[in-house]
Amino acid sequence: MNLALSDEQVFLREAARGALSRFKTLEAAREALDGSGGALPDLWPTACEAGWPGLLVDEAHGGAGLDVFDAMLVLGECGRVLARVPLLGHLPATAILGDSPNGASLLQKLASGERRGAYLPAQPPSDVHDGWSVDPRAGLARPPAPTAVASSDGTAKVSGELSFVPDAPGADLLVGVVLLDGAPAGVAIEADSPGVSIEARTRYDATRSLGHVTLTDAQATVLDAPEESLAAAWHLAQALIAAESLGSVETALDVSVAYAKERHTFGRAIGSYQAVKHSLTEVLRQLENGRSLLYYAGWARHGAPGEFPLAAGAARSVAGRALDHAARTMISVHGGIGATWEHDAPLYFRRAQLSRRLLGGTGAATDRVAGELIAQADAAAA
């Protein structure tokens, strides 16, 4: 039994914090709210220098050969300062390629960061939803994953539409799941090939890069990744956004607690009032629960792969709600100023509002938890 960070993991986290502290990410995020996206620093060179693009790639292919939990530590640091580092799209793409023997040649340049990957998210089937689906442009109906027609040379032509794909703008290689003769298959698509269109979109949180991806008979390499690893990529993305969200919760809590100690009303620090103290303790409770579930997800990925969907879903569910709550608490503890651009609180609030609606949404992760547990209960009763 050992659920503590190793010395190497502590070093990885501290190094990430140090690297990101060289940039004024929050100031840039505020400036970017006016629509001048160019105000955001390009953090990819920093990420490459630190070796983050290759975190999940094995050493034989130029990566660091680390695990999901290490990646989550880095994402948490990005979340703390709302740093736009396109790892949420890149890392699951490398995970699928890493599980594809015929994708190895594409991996080296992704590991170094010389090229950037973006994961085309597709939600695997569950006990109540048949088939692979993608996030809709609007509404609740989820369209099916893109479809592919095989050519004789091991490639395929892919057609379909994906909405609000994290980190798609500027990516070099798109890696995702398509339906090939009705069965899920991994594909890698050069972003600059004919039939690929990526429209950048900004919604509410300027620090989050999104794109609508339209594929029209786009040429794709069909990967030989097993179906489990295609599903695992979705769950990995859930775990990563959970870690990133909890990083944001940490900052929201730290800033709110500091203010509650220094701000006085009626002759007392506001943090001495139970109403304020208890709402901050509630943020801590949700944060601690989320942290515990990151350990679960980090362990389950290889320690109990059958539980990874449950663990990652639970982490996303708790972390998503934690960020919602922490961002609102941050505003209310600060009073009126917390709802203005004078303060950082709106930046975290915007992050929370958009995050809960990406990658299936926090709600889909919660539903996944229910489905996985119902399946476990069925198995126990059988």
Next chain:
Amino acid sequence: MDLDDTPEQAAYRAQVRGWLDQHSGEAPVLHGPGAIEDEDEIIAARRVWQGKLAEGGLAGVTWPKEYGGQGLGPIEQVICNQEIARAKVPGILDAIGVGMLGPTIIAHGEEDQKSRYLGPMLHGDEVWCQLFSEPAAGSDLAAVQTRARQQDDGSWKLSGQKVWTTNAQFASYGLLLARTDADIPKHKGMTMFVVPMDAPGVTVRGLRQISGEAEFNEVFFDDVSLDADAVVGGAGNGWGTALTTLMFERVTIGLGGEGLGYNSIRFAGAIARDKHARRDPEVRHQLGEIASELLAVRFTGYRTLTALQRGQIPGPEAGLAKVTIVNGAIRAGDLIADVQGPDALAQDSEWAYMISFLPGLKSAGGTEEILRNTIGERVLGLPPEPRLDKGIPFSELRSKEGAAA
């Protein structure tokens, strides 16, 4: 990061499992066919079983060897608990004594107290109860009013009332926190005592809860005589001694959360049996939220264990896990009863029992509100509430309270 046993832990697990394989047939049957029904017989059988567990080294795992324990760590305790659960046999009867009160006596007691009390406690020959809470002293435990007055010959006379006392109806001894000096500030004027429950002047009365069962008692003390050597940890040191007990209580709760049966698979099973509910989006959403938090608590427990293994003492944040468990189980009870309808509230329903038990559990070991205060102050470092009782002699507090109101 791993959840695996080390070779030493695996060897210990095999040893415990081996003992249970050999002896589980001797365990009393408490549920299902052939279960013992008479309350007194159940207690008698569980005492005998505790004695066997102690002889096998499965009770008092963390107690020092010189007092009959195994001298092992919290991880081994958890392994032992897991194996007992796996064997589907009851654990020890006197978890409060062995888990909290015995360790307090080991830490603060005199040598002759240790040699007199610890052995019979460990073997279930003498069950103990914890006499701390009072009608007007719960979360604010240092407000106890039960009064012990020292006599000229050094003995003590005890009068007052305790409440929420588990196992008092069959306990041989209680560990009791009493006020011994009311003329100094409240945290300073208390002393811990060993009280024989059969002493003249001790009255135990069952306290029926929402479920109708009486799991707790009120205990009354009417001029009970205590020998001079009944004091544990020195006169006037009662608060420090009590804090030791409370620390062991946190460890016990932190390591045993799921032992209460509030786990996500059990709740999911209740939903899964209804073919509409298991596909209903709102029911699934509720179940997913509840279950995610309960799963988190399991891993918080593993984090606590890791800290203990490294020689760190779990702090008050372990209390957050209790808040999560209780509130998660309350939501689960509501959800399951909404799905099943009034039958969930039938007399013999496991859910009716859980639903009835939880409102009280919310306040057990300190109310949720006081836990959130403690955590806000000790963990987040927020300033404390203004207090009216600091530095004021206990005997003057009542008049101050009246003046402030």
